[in-house]
Structures are given as structure tokens and as C-alpha cells.
Amino acid sequence: MSLTFTLDPAVGPALRDGILDLWTDVSNAGGAVGFVGRVDRETVRPELLKHLAAMAEGRHRLLVGQDAAGEVAATAFFSFNAHRLQKHWVWLYTVMVHPRLQGRGYGRDLLAAAADAARGFDGIEAVRLSCRGGLGLEDFYGSCGYKEVGRIPEAIRVAPGDDRDDVIMLLPLR
Numbered sequence: 001m002s003l004t005f006t007l008d009p010a011v012g013p014a015l016r017d018g019i020l021d022l023w024t025d026v027s028n029a030g031g032a033v034g035f036v037g038r039v040d041r042e043t044v045r046p047e048l049l050k051h052l053a054a055m056a057e058g059r060h061r062l063l064v065g066q067d068a069a070g071e072v073a074a075t076a077f078f079s080f081n082a083h084r085l086q087k088h089w090v091w092l093y094t095v096m097v098h099p100r101l102q103g104r105g106y107g108r109d110l111l112a113a114a115a116d117a118a119r120g121f122d123g124i125e126a127v128r129l130s131c132r133g134g135l136g137l138e139d140f141y142g143s144c145g146y147k148e149v150g151r152i153p154e155a156i157r158v159a160p161g162d163d164r165d166d167v168i169m170l171l172p173l174r
């Protein structure tokens with residue numbers, strides 16, 4: 001099976017709920033996508049609504065991967081910089097693959113589709129993201145061509161006494 005990736009799909013109720021379920025399931029499986037501990041759809045919904053509002057304003061764009069049945073299996077959000085001196089690169093956020101599908105190459109497919117999409121964005125020359133240290137994510141992004149370009153020690157407090165590095169990864173597109 002391979003996933004079908006769509007940039008900027010129309011987000012109706014079914015797709016919105018699919019993304020909410022994906023984000024909730026990924027978080028509850030321990031994924032580093034903005035939450036720690038157990039969450040439900042209603043915890044995640046405000047974060048998704050922020051992305052959707054930013055998409056409506058043209059500040060964010062969405063890449064969705066769906067399986068053969070049309071189920072939402074993977075996502076990544078692009079965020080453009082407002083600062084006029086930083087308009088030549090884009091942030092990538094909320095990179096996730098459903099837990100039942102992880103470890104089968106879909107994450108790499110997602111990031112390949114994201115790089116292809118970013119190459120099509122006007123004036124964009126690099127993709128930057130940050131990830132939580134201590135989970136091996138640097139190796140995942142490294143296997144997708146990203147380089148670690150910075151690390152802020154203990155900048156992410158996942159729990160009292162458990163601070164993780166904020167790792168900055170970069171993919172030049174040219």
C-alpha cells in the first residue's frame with residue numbers, strides 16, 4: 001500500500017475529524033506533536049482550528065496522506081514566515097503518521113512529498129523544523145535528508161525533571 005498525498009485539500013467535516021483522530025491517536029501513542037499525556041479530540045481541536053484559521057489567511061498550508069480507503073494516515077503543516085527577511089524558508093510542523101502505520105516507510109514518503117511541495121512554493125529555498133530530543137527523531141529526519149543545525153539544551157519540559165533538547169533540523173532545497 002502507498003499513501004496518496006494532497007496539498008491543501010478542502011477541509012470539510014470528514015477530513016477535519018480524520019485529522020483530529022490522527023493527531024489524538026498519535027499523541028496518545030507518545031508522539032511528539034505538541035502534547036504530553038493522554039488527550040482527546042477536544043484537547044486537540046483548538047490547535048487544529050488555529051492551523052485551519054491560519055490556512056484561511058494563507059499563512060499555513062496542509063499536506064495530508066490518505067490510505068486506499070481515504071482514511072487520514074499522515075499530515076504535515078507548513079507555516080510561512082511573516083518577517084520580510086525570512087520569507088525564503090518555511091517551517092514544517094505536526095509531522096505525523098498514524099501509529100498503526102509507523103515504521104513502514106510512510107514517514108519518509110510524507111517528508112519526500114513535503115519537500116516536493118515546498119519546492120513548488122514561490123521563493124522557498126529551505127524547510128526548517130524543530131523536534132523534541134530523546135526520541136530518535138533526529139535520525140528519522142536525517143534519513144530524509146535533513147541536517148541538525150542547532151540544539152537548544154533542555155528547552156522542552158515534557159514533565160517536571162524531564163527536560164528535552166529542542167533540535168533544529170534544516171533541509172536546503174537547492
Ligand SMILES: CC(C)(COP(=O)(O)OP(=O)(O)OC[C@H]1O[C@@H](n2cnc3c(N)ncnc32)[C@H](O)[C@@H]1OP(=O)(O)O)[C@@H](O)C(=O)NCCC(=O)NCCS
Binds near residue numbers: 104137
Ligand atoms: C516520526 C514519524 C513521522 C516517522 O514516520 P514512520 O512512518 O514511522 O517512519 P519511516 O518508517 O518512514 O522511517 C524512516 C526511517 O526513520 C527511522 N525512524 C523512524 N522513526 C524513528 C525514531 N523515532 N527514532 C529513530 N529512527 C526512526 C526508521 O527506522 C527508518 O530508517 P531506516 O530506513 O534506516 O530503517 C512517525 O513515527 C510519527 O508519526 N511519530 C509520532 C509523531 C512524532 O513524534 N512526530 C515528530 C514531530 S517533530
